[in-house]
Amino acid sequence: MSEALLDVRDLRAGYRRSVVLQGVDLAVREGEVVALLGRNGVGKTTLVHSIMGLVRPSSGSIRFDGQELSGRTPDQIARRGLALVPQGRRIFSRLSVEENLKLAHRSRNGGHDLDSVYELLPRLHERRRHRGRQLSGGEQQMLAIGRALLANARLVLFDEPSEGLAPKAVDQIASVIAGLREQKLSALLVEQNLHVALKLADAVNVMTKGEIVYRATVDEFRSDPKAARAFLGVGQV
Numbered sequence: 001m002s003e004a005l006l007d008v009r010d011l012r013a014g015y016r017r018s019v020v021l022q023g024v025d026l027a028v029r030e031g032e033v034v035a036l037l038g039r040n041g042v043g044k045t046t047l048v049h050s051i052m053g054l055v056r057p058s059s060g061s062i063r064f065d066g067q068e069l070s071g072r073t074p075d076q077i078a079r080r081g082l083a084l085v086p087q088g089r090r091i092f093s094r095l096s097v098e099e100n101l102k103l104a105h106r107s108r109n110g111g112h113d114l115d116s117v118y119e120l121l122p123r124l125h126e127r128r129r130h131r132g133r134q135l136s137g138g139e140q141q142m143l144a145i146g147r148a149l150l151a152n153a154r155l156v157l158f159d160e161p162s163e164g165l166a167p168k169a170v171d172q173i174a175s176v177i178a179g180l181r182e183q184k185l186s187a188l189l190v191e192q193n194l195h196v197a198l199k200l201a202d203a204v205n206v207m208t209k210g211e212i213v214y215r216a217t218v219d220e221f222r223s224d225p226k227a228a229r230a231f232l233g234v235g236q237v
């Protein structure tokens with residue numbers, strides 16, 4: 001089997017007072033969407049921040065397209081082709097939609113530009129002169145996704161894109177991500193909404209305290225509801 005696009009091995013990382021990741025192994029292959037599930041506080045954001053260089057790992061490796069990312073700066077990592085759609089969206093609230101998008105743009109031959117992102121996310125075009133803070137939660141999430149697309153990354157890390165959104169907005173965001181998947185976007189999708197995760201992903205990884213304790217394809221996961229119950233504390237899948 002060919003080497004994964006993203007290959008995280010035995011990753012340990014944390015903060016001054018606490019070790020959070022205690023040896024994480026995780027892989028995303030080209031064109032694959034991998035869901036990362038887990039309860040609050042287990043370390044999902046710490047993992048995506050470590051991949052992006054925002055948290056410095058204490059040991060282990062993060063290889064992307066065969067090259068080591070660990071120890072590099074967030075800017076170097078973004079230039080290698082990774083983008084983050086951060087938890088809580090974190091767009092520039094005082095800037096317009098269009099300014100937010102333009103700031104994120106890294107051009108690449110055959111990649112996205114402002115027009116193609118507007119075509120994909122027409123709501124952003126309608127709202128292009130509005131400031132970030134004037135947008136609904138769902139629109140802010142679309143803007144965060146639009147920014148990641150304009151970064152023209154080869155792999156996008158989505159950190160809980162459905163969190164805090166109304167059901168209708170969750171559906172809209174899920175169909176945007178489903179559309180990107182059709183176009184063979186590679187992604188790591190952190191999700192607490194199991195329904196969304198299973199709809200969008202090819203494979204599932206479940207994290208408990210700082211470790212991946214279960215991994216399966218979505219089909220295997222669906223046919224093994226005990227695993228879902230044991231690891232996630234949910235009754236139905």
Ligand SMILES: Nc1ncnc2c1ncn2[C@@H]1O[C@H](COP(=O)(O)OP(=O)(O)OP(=O)(O)O)[C@@H](O)[C@H]1O
Nearest residue numbers: 015016020038039040041042043044045046047087
């Ligand atoms: N900047 C920080 N400094 C110190 N501790 C942190 C920091 N960020 C997170 N933590 C701690 O690290 C642990 C893992 O947090 P993390 O945000 O990675 O979890 P998570 O799985 O993303 O949770 P959630 O589902 O709530 O987003 C938690 O105990 C949290 O309190």
Ligand SMILES: [Mg+2]
Nearest residue numbers: 044045046087
């Ligand atoms: Mg988090």
